[in-house]
Amino acid sequence: MEVLKKSGDYINSNEIKKISQDKKLLKKFLKKKVVLELCPVFEQSSFNPKKKFNPEKKFGQKKLFNVERSFLSPLGLPQYGVHCNGWSKEKSDFFFHFALRSKKLRDFPNHFDNIFAGGQPTGISISENLKKEASEEAGLKILKKNLIVGNVINYSHNHNDEIHSGVIFVYDYQVNKNVKFINNDGEVEGFKSVEVDKIYKILERKLLKPNCIIPIADFFLRNMRDFFPNSGILRLEELFKENGQLIK
Numbered sequence: 001m002e003v004l005k006k007s008g009d010y011i012n013s014n015e016i017k018k019i020s021q022d023k024k025l026l027k028k029f030l031k032k033k034v035v036l037e038l039c040p041v042f043e044q045s046s047f048n049p050k051k052k053f054n055p056e057k058k059f060g061q062k063k064l065f066n067v068e069r070s071f072l073s074p075l076g077l078p079q080y081g082v083h084c085n086g087w088s089k090e091k092s093d094f095f096f097h098f099a100l101r102s103k104k105l106r107d108f109p110n111h112f113d114n115i116f117a118g119g120q121p122t123g124i125s126i127s128e129n130l131k132k133e134a135s136e137e138a139g140l141k142i143l144k145k146n147l148i149v150g151n152v153i154n155y156s157h158n159h160n161d162e163i164h165s166g167v168i169f170v171y172d173y174q175v176n177k178n179v180k181f182i183n184n185d186g187e188v189e190g191f192k193s194v195e196v197d198k199i200y201k202i203l204e205r206k207l208l209k210p211n212c213i214i215p216i217a218d219f220f221l222r223n224m225r226d227f228f229p230n231s232g233i234l235r236l237e238e239l240f241k242e243n244g245q246l247i248k
Contacts, residue, residue, distance in 0.1 A: 002026065002165075002197060024048060029032055031071055032114075035118060037068060037069040037070075037119065037121050037151075037168055038066040038067070038068060038069070038121055038122050038123075038144070039060075039066065039068075039069045039072060039079065039080065039119060039120065039121050039122055040060030040063030040064075040065075040066055040067075040068055040122045041064050041065055041066070041067050041072075041077055042058065042062065042063055042064060043062075043064055046076055046077055046078050046165055047165075049078040049132060049154050049165070049167050050167075051152045051154060051167055052152075053126060053152075053169075054125075055125060055126035055127045055169070056125055056126075056127055058122075058123055058125055059080070059120055059121070059122055059123065059124060059126060059129070059156070060121075060122035060123060063136060064165060065233055066122050066172060069105075069119050071081050073164045073165075075199075076089065076163070076165070077160065077165075077194045078154065078165040078166050079119060079164070079165070079166040079167070080119065080120035080166065080167045080169070081117060081118060081120050081155045081167070081169070082117060082118060082126060082129055082130045082133060082134075082164060082166055082169045082171065083117040083122060083168050083169070083170055083171070083212065083214070083215040084114055084115055084116050084117065084130065084134070084170075084171040084173050084215070085114060085115065085150075085170070085171070085173065085215050085216060085219045086098075086114070086115030086116070086138070086170045086173050086175050087172060087173070087174060087175065087219070088174060088176075088177070088193075089174075089241045090177075093195060093196075094195070094196040094224070095192070095193045095194065095195055095196065095213060096194050096196060096199060096216070097111045097115045097175055097181070097191060097192075097193050097194075098112040098113060098191065098192050098193075098194060098202075099112070099114070099115055099137060099138065099181075099183070099188045099190075099191055100113070100189040100191065100192060101113050101187065101188065101189065101192045101209065102186065102187050102189050103189060106185075107185075108209045108210075110189065110207075111208060111209045112192070112202050112207050112208045112212065113188075113207065113209050113212055113239070114212050114215055114216075115137075115138055115173065115175075115181070116133045116134050116136075116137040116138045116140070117133060117137070117212070118132075118133040118136075118137070120169070126169050130142065130169075130171060133179065134173075135184065136183075136184050136185040137183060137184070137185060137187065137188060138181045138182070138183065138188075138191070139181055139182030139183065139184060140173070140179070140181070142173065143176075145169060146165060146171055146173055146174040146175075146176070147172070148171065148172040148174070149167075149174075149228060150170030150171055150215065150218050150219065150222065151170050151218050152167060152169055152170070153167070153168050153170060153214055153218065154166065154167045154168075155167075155168065155211060157210050157211065168211065168214055168215060170214070170215045170219075171215075171220045171221075172219055172223075197222070199216070
């Protein structure tokens with residue numbers, strides 16, 4: 001299975017597996033201390049990744065093999081992750097709740113992020129990972145009545161001259177009044193609540209982590225369609241139809 005073209009040569013899945021399981025090669029490739037967070041690689045092409053999963057079952061049961069998370073993007077492999085929109089309503093006003101990423105993070109420091117999000121490792125279900133990230137990043141214990149299931153959406157973007165592809169499991173969480181967010185993993189500087197009609201200011205200043213706009217757009221399509229002009233709605237629907245799937 002050919003999954004990547006790098007420097008004019010194809011690297012097949014067997015070569016990737018060999019490299020990914022060699023910690024010395026991995027450390028040399030990444031030029032940093034190796035901290036393994038194993039993520040699954042599936043048979044599907046990176047351009048049309050696997051999107052259908054049971055959120056209650058352990059992730060990666062039908063994988064080809066595991067790869068350290070930091071190794072996925074350099075090899076052109078998609079990263080899987082959970083992203084949750086935090087939102088609340090006061091009278092007629094909608095608010096989005098964001099995490100401010102730590103200044104010490106390598107990627108997108110001090111940028112706005114979804115209220116909690118994280119990579120989807122192998123061996124833990126999507127639902128359990130969502131609970132884990134909620135606790136670690138925002139100090140939240142998820143109440144089922146406040147959780148709404150969104151869509152599974154694959155995407156790609158250019159960052160530091162590398163193409164990053166991924167698949168996002170989108171969720172919405174209604175934040176109860178007087179809830180105080182507490183970060184427990186050191187990856188968040190603080191939290192900020194923003195009125196929905198002020199989110200554009202964050203976008204104008206390019207302070208939103210790029211892939212975080214995807215869950216937000218998915219939320220608007222499902223709950224606030226009148227927020228976009230009709231032409232924008234149609235285009236978003238086309239993109240999501242091509243690249244998305246409902247979580248079941």
